[in-house]
Amino acid sequence: MRTPSLILPLLLALSAGHTSANDDLSACLARLQPQAKAAGIRADVFAGYTQGLQSDDTVLDALDYQPEFRTPIWDYLAGLVDAQRVQDGQALLEEHAALLRDIEAAYGVDPATVVAVWGVESDYGRTFGSKPLLRSLATLSCAGRRQAFFQGELFALLKLFQAGDLSGKDLTGSWAGAFGHTQFMPSTYARIAVDGDGDGRRDLVGSVPDALASTANYLKRAGWRSGQPWGHEARLPAGFDTGLSGRTARRPLTDWRARGVVRADGGELPADDRAAALLLPAGKQGPAFLVFRNYDAIYSYNAAESYALAIALLADQLRGGKGLQAAWPTDDPGLSRAGRREVQEHLLALGHDIGPVDGMIGKLSREAIRSEQARLGLPVDGRAGQRLLEALRAAAPSPTPPEEATIETQPRETNP
Structure with a gap:
């Protein structure tokens, strides 16, 4: 047991470090106030929304980690384009049918694509993000890389408050400052x-409207083009030159047809000269996609191939499509959110303190998974895949039937 003489200096040091970080933030914000004034933000608005803000170093950790670029694409898509998200999205297409017809008439974007963005960005308004926007953007404006970018986002947010579009210091969003049903950054909000x-x-x-x-x-x-598809899943002929792939390596559809590329569902590609690019997000052994200009419009929302494919593939299934024809090149497929929740339920039953069962595999869940992978003789990588789930199921104790089950004569009450 530590003695008080050892604990006190440690507490003082931690307190001093925390105070120093907040002092640094206050000093930085004071230096930014003239720039905010030049951007059209009144002094009382700047002071009212920034006074007393504390630094949040967790957003600096997140700055260098984005799941779109680090997560295997079969895991990324399994969690975003699952049966529940398709079912929920189709229900919302019906609920907001009149609104979505009006939106399509005004902007030329079909309802399924709009709802797919909503589903991927916030699970249809269920998860806006838990980070206080002002605190996150203030921290990122004063520490880490890309400070000038985040200063612009902080000023844009303050101007939205000043204009009356938004209110409340308790507004939350992503670690980077995106917020709302479809997760706009403040500067995008201001423009779009x-x-x-x-x-x-x-x-x-x-x-929602x-x-x-x-x-x-x-x-x-x-650049969305009304009435045109985002693209098609494709099938390549044997010996195809995969060096022709890449989002910016566009060729006329007639060229792809001449090279033997066909639609994965067996249909022929349109016989026109529309420019298309070939995507091989998991290499030549995985699914292939020919994508058009509308895919680029989706991609611009968040510049990651896996993200754009999630929206495109979800939109297809919201229209009644059957999903991918080709399998991903892995013997350990990704899990839907329901599968991830089942993994978490097993972890809790095994005594791991991982927080709520929410289908989000965070730090605590990954640590628990590593522990169970080591126990079960699996590769220890902290990943929640099909192989882990099956091993947890096999190792789980079978439920014991009630002792009096054989003599019960009254009907059981069931939940609706």
């Missing part, structure tokens, strides 16, 4: 957001 419900405000947090109309406006301005 529209008033979809006619109340005179552009509220992408509290108004504003959020969905703004999303369609974004895609239109990014």
